[in-house]
Amino acid sequence: MEWAFADDRPIYAQIVEQIEMGILSGECPAGSALPSVRALALEAEVNPNTVQRAFLELESLGLVRTHRTSGRTVTEDGELVMAVRRRTAQGRVERFLADMRSLGFDAAQAVSLLAEAAGQQGCSVLGSEPKDVR
Numbered sequence: 001m002e003w004a005f006a007d008d009r010p011i012y013a014q015i016v017e018q019i020e021m022g023i024l025s026g027e028c029p030a031g032s033a034l035p036s037v038r039a040l041a042l043e044a045e046v047n048p049n050t051v052q053r054a055f056l057e058l059e060s061l062g063l064v065r066t067h068r069t070s071g072r073t074v075t076e077d078g079e080l081v082m083a084v085r086r087r088t089a090q091g092r093v094e095r096f097l098a099d100m101r102s103l104g105f106d107a108a109q110a111v112s113l114l115a116e117a118a119g120q121q122g123c124s125v126l127g128s129e130p131k132d133v134r
Contacts, residue, residue, distance in 0.1 A: 001022065001044075003045070003046075005046075012057065015040075015051060020058065020063060020088075029074065033070075033073050034072040037051045055072060062075055100113070
């Protein structure tokens with residue numbers, strides 16, 4: 001994973017976001033092992049306490065499980081991952097629509113722009129369900 005941190009948010013929150021996106025995108029598959037706190041801290045060049053805090057946050061979300069003797073793994077709960085994916089997508093859609101309203105577009109115009117952009121990227125069906133991650 002490439003670690004580049006912005007100054008506008010806590011580093012642990014950015015680590016949470018990056019690992020969460022890895023899980024939601026399938027880059028970190030269900031049941032896969034995550035690096036140890038120390039290994040990830042070295043890789044990301046951050047304090048191990050920062051990584052520990054990020055892992056605790058991911059555990060509280062249910063996306064990561066801690067095993068006493070074998071470290072941490074990505075959840076195998078596909079329904080939970082799908083629910084988090086949908087919630088994340090919904091937030092992005094709401095931000096997109098708010099941004100479009102601030103530019104003077106109504107929802108129908110914003111959707112039209114989105115459909116046009118999707119067509120330019122070769123997307124044939126707008127509004128289809130996301131692929132399941134399992």
